[in-house]
Amino acid sequence: MIVRVQENLFDAGAELNSFAKNQPSVGAIVTFTGLVRDVAGGLQGMEIEHYPGMTAKAIEAIAADAQNRWSLADVLVIHRYGTLHATDPIMMVATASKHRADAFAAADFLMDYLKSRAPFWKKETTGDGASWVAAKDDDEEALNRWS
Numbered sequence: 001m002i003v004r005v006q007e008n009l010f011d012a013g014a015e016l017n018s019f020a021k022n023q024p025s026v027g028a029i030v031t032f033t034g035l036v037r038d039v040a041g042g043l044q045g046m047e048i049e050h051y052p053g054m055t056a057k058a059i060e061a062i063a064a065d066a067q068n069r070w071s072l073a074d075v076l077v078i079h080r081y082g083t084l085h086a087t088d089p090i091m092m093v094a095t096a097s098k099h100r101a102d103a104f105a106a107a108d109f110l111m112d113y114l115k116s117r118a119p120f121w122k123k124e125t126t127g128d129g130a131s132w133v134a135a136k137d138d139d140e141e142a143l144n145r146w147s
Contacts, residue, residue, distance in 0.1 A: 001060065001063050001064065001067065001074065001075045001076075002019075002074070002075070002076045002077070003056055003059045003060050003063060003077045004077070004078045004079075005050065005052065005055050005056050005059065005078075005079050005080075005081060006078065006079075006080060006081070007080065007081055007082040008080075009080075009088070009089065010078050010080070010089060010092065012031070012033045012089060012092055015076065015078065015092060015094070016029070016031055016094060019074070019076050019094050019096070020096075022074070023073055023074060023096045025073065025098070026073045026074075026096040026097055026098055026103075027097070027098050027099055027100065028096070028097050028098070028099060028100035028102075028103040028104075029094060029095070029096045029103060030094070030095050030100070030103040030104050030106075030107040031092065031093065031094045031107070032092065032093045032094075032107055032111055033089050033091070033092045034089070034090045034091045034092070034111075035087055035088065035089055035090060036084045036085060036086050036087065036088045036089075036090050037086065037087075038086035040126070042126045042127050042128075043085070043086050043124060043125070043126055044085075044125045044126055044127070045083050045084065045085055045124075045125045046083070046084045046085070046090075046122055046123065046124050046125070046133075047082070047083050047084075047122070047123045047125070047130075048080065048081040048082060048084065048090070048120050048121070048122050049081065049120065049121045049122075049123075050081050050119060050120050050121070051119060054119055055079075055081075055118065055119050055120065058117070058118055058119050059077050059079065059114065059118055062077075062110060062113045062114065062117065062118070063075045063077055063110065065109075065113075066095070066106040066109050066110050067106075069105075069106065069109065070095075070097065070102040070103075070105055070106040070109075071097055071098065071099070071102045072095055072096060072097050072102060072103070072106055073096040073097060073098070074094075074095075074096045075093075075094070075095055075096075075106070075110070076092070076093070076094040076095075077091070077092070077093055077110065077114070078091060078092045079091040079114065079118065079120070081120065091114060093107050093110045093111055093114070094107070095107045095110070109146055112139070112142045112143055112146065113143070113146075115139050115142075116135065116139045116140060116142070116143055117143075
């Protein structure tokens with residue numbers, strides 16, 4: 001399991017290549033890269049804050065839960081913090097398994113939990129000012145299928 005919480009930009013292609021070359025016995029690798037989006041237009045930036053020790057431990061616990069639920073060879077989670085802009089990569093999940101069903105399900109699970117339970121705080125700045133991003137009901141409802 002690899003969990004990285006970092007400020008620096010990452011190259012999703014390079015991360016996938018590195019992750020894949022260490023997986024000689026798997027039949028599937030599923031990846032997801034989340035990007036900062038400018039939903040309403042006018043996003044000047046998004047500031048992502050976290051508590052370093054707490055955040056890494058929480059993500060490691062989520063990844064361990066995925067490994068317990070599905071037959072996975074490995075898991076990679078990268079999540080950024082700091083100031084990001086529209087189209088910047090914010091996070092990446094990769095799951096490796098002998099079979100695609102486990103890899104897809106585990107990646108989906110990780111994305112749902114990272115979106116709603118990883119301890120990050122996001123503040124968006126637009127021409128109208130700055131505001132904290134509130135939790136969404138849809139994100140909470142997505143977690144119900146994993147209970």
